[in-house]
Amino acid sequence: MLIRFLAALLLSAAAGHASAEPPKPLLWKVSDADNAVYLLGSFHLLRPDDYPLSPAVYAALDDAENVVFELSPEEMNDPSLGQKMMRVAQRADGRTLQAALPAETWTRLSDYAARRNLPIERYQGFDTWFMGLLIGITEMQGLDMDPALGLDRHVAARAVAAGKAVGALETAEQQFAMFDGLSPEEQLQSLQDSLDDIDSIEQEISRMHALWRAGDATALYAMSGAEMKRDYPALYERMNVARNRAWLPEIRTLLDAGGRDDALVVVGAMHLLGEDGVVRMLRDAGYTVERL
Incomplete structure (x- = not known):
């Protein structure tokens, strides 16, 4: 299950050949009376043939004065990030x-x-949760996925080069704490399900890739978020819904601040999809929302 959940969070491109056309982006424009926030679903590991992106993505980046990510560009590119996660994952109960x-x-x-x-x-x-995560990372690396080509890093590099203001919705420590805060039962279930899912990972991610390239938000959420909500509601609430709710005031501040500065917010694609997604939350809050 953790492998599936990693795939759902990362919504990574996988096996198969890209078409000549760029992938249809999971991109929305949220507007109020005087400015706009673009919402872009990120894929944290990609392949070279997933580029170039759609012109709509680059147009949104060009239009934005501020670009906000889950993690700051500095943390994204911090070579010690893995070591920090491993420090958090050290067992504290005295057992092996x-x-x-x-x-x-x-x-x-x-x-x-x-x-x-x-x-x-x-x-x-190490804690049990770390081993489940390690399995997921190991298996996805075996499919030739490259975090250096991730959509968030690609956009961040262009934003920094253009001199745009960049920001973050959370820190790496907060992300690690999500895993570290899982109960012993949840950690064990995640590890056992990761071991169960090893043989199906290539097929699962290949299917997600096809849905992503087609821009099929409904089917993509049904395969990822909806299944997770049904089968693992507590984990879904912790890693998806709670974070969406925490981000919402930050995104609304970008809209409500006044002036004509626009912003681009780049987060994991599953955070934008479905009835618990940020897109739905902003629409319910009364903003004009359109899919680009």
């Missing part, structure tokens, strides 16, 4: 990972690590 896991789960994890040449003994001091 093996002692914390059911014997059958430890055996499955050890077998997986051996197949992927991961030194399992080096991870004895």
